[in-house]
Amino acid sequence: MLYHVRMDVRIPHDLDPDVRDDTIAREKAYAQELQRAGKWPHLWRIAGEYANFSVFDVESHDELHQLLSGLPLFPYMDVQVTPLAKHPSKVD
Ligand SMILES: O=C(O)C[C@H]1C=CC(=O)O1
Numbered sequence: 001m002l003y004h005v006r007m008d009v010r011i012p013h014d015l016d017p018d019v020r021d022d023t024i025a026r027e028k029a030y031a032q033e034l035q036r037a038g039k040w041p042h043l044w045r046i047a048g049e050y051a052n053f054s055v056f057d058v059e060s061h062d063e064l065h066q067l068l069s070g071l072p073l074f075p076y077m078d079v080q081v082t083p084l085a086k087h088p089s090k091v092d
Pocket residue numbers: 007009027028031043050051052073
């Protein structure tokens with residue numbers, strides 16, 4: 001199942017810089033692990049924003065929720081999920 005996900009990162013300005021840097025480093029490692037596993041096939045920066053458009057390829061809503069809620073930056077993100085269905089005009 002494919003899901004389009006928009007993540008807007010909103011790290012509080014008063015967060016300890018060491019905590020911020022560690023969280024961002026752990027986020028990168030986690031994101032790259034999921035990409036290598038084929039679960040996160042698209043990750044694009046939204047130009048001019050601390051936000052991304054992503055596509056996740058997972059088995060279920062529950063798996064998506066588990067992966068998203070495991071993001072180290074999850075407490076500092078607004079996340080919008082859109083389930084994707086096949087378009088009837090798409091050429092395979
Ligand atoms: O920077 C972001 O868009 C947030 C998040 C998504 C992947 C990652 O490494 O950080």
